[in-house]
Amino acid sequence: MRVMSDGRVMVFAPAPQLTVTIEQHHDEPELHVHPGGQGIWQTRMITSLGAQVTLCTAAGGEVGRVLAPLMADLHGVTMRLVAREHGSGWYVHDRRSGSRQELAERPGVPLSRHELDELYNLTLAEGLRAGIAVLSGPAHPSVIKPEVYGRLAADLRANGCRVIADLCGRYLESVLEAGLNVVKISHEELIKDGLAADGSTRELMAALVKINTEGAEAVLVSRADEGALALIDDEIFSVSLPRLTAAEHRGAGDSMTAGVAATLARGGSMTDAVRTGAAAGALNVTRHGLGTGHVDAVRVLTERVRLTPIKKAS
DSSP states (O other): OOOOOOSEEEEEESSOEEEEEEEEETTEEEEEEEEESHHHHHHHHHHHTTOEEEEEEEEEHHHHHHHHHHHHTSTTEEEEEEEESSOEEEEEEEOTTSSOEEEEEEEEOOOOHHHHHHHHHHHHHHHHHHSEEEEEOOSSTTSSOHHHHHHHHHHHHHTTOEEEEEOOHHHHHHHHTTOEEEEEEEHHHHHHTTSOSSSOHHHHHHHHHHHHHTTEEEEEEEOGGGOEEEEETTEEEEEEOOOOOOSOOTTHHHHHHHHHHHHHHTTOOHHHHHHHHHHHHHHHTTSSSTTOOOHHHHHHHHTTOEEEEEEEOO
């Protein structure tokens, strides 16, 4: 039985971070303090594209007391928060030179058993309620084990929820065993995980087929400014992206995942989802804010995304 989505997406973000960035504009330094991490950036773009998000997350400690109200202020988001005893993660970046320099970072302490049980239960309930679930990764593997993702994917899928995973390494291996509707991954992650020897189209297509065979119905691989590759219904497509001048390369992949999730939540096809995701990712690189973009701009760019079939997957 498939749970029908009402235009809402559940985003699993177990370890958000407090982000502090120093910028330089008009000869004056500026301090930007925001909630961050993969799941938060995906949430921002999903809501920008008109879908509602239930954010399942956890925060605690001194950093958490600042982080929690910032997450609660996210527009279009219903937050389900587990209060943690110990500290959430954070980072401080300096962009005054024009490039991002990391000054300090902490991923946060591991979730305790009681915190994890509480977060798991509310995430399962909200995922089934939404019908579409996005599983985002932690800043560091020490915070939460891959096996949690595998159990969550299995339980959601067994009860009709469509699951989108933006994961790599052991986390991807764990969820593939449960089966997935969509996997999004970058070509750098494929190479790091040993699934591709290099970034050539031939190697990446082989990785697409492998991930599909191991449990993902559809697979989307981002390739920075070279355009993406997508496996949909046993066919591999090249995805041409609009060429735009980049202000910040980080966050494009998360925006791509968000575009896929938002489109599927509104009842769109997988082809439309990939096109929207590609447009959202392309637009995000023109902005300094991660996971941001105007819906009208995404719609215009979506019209310029082309999917060209290049090979049958089987």
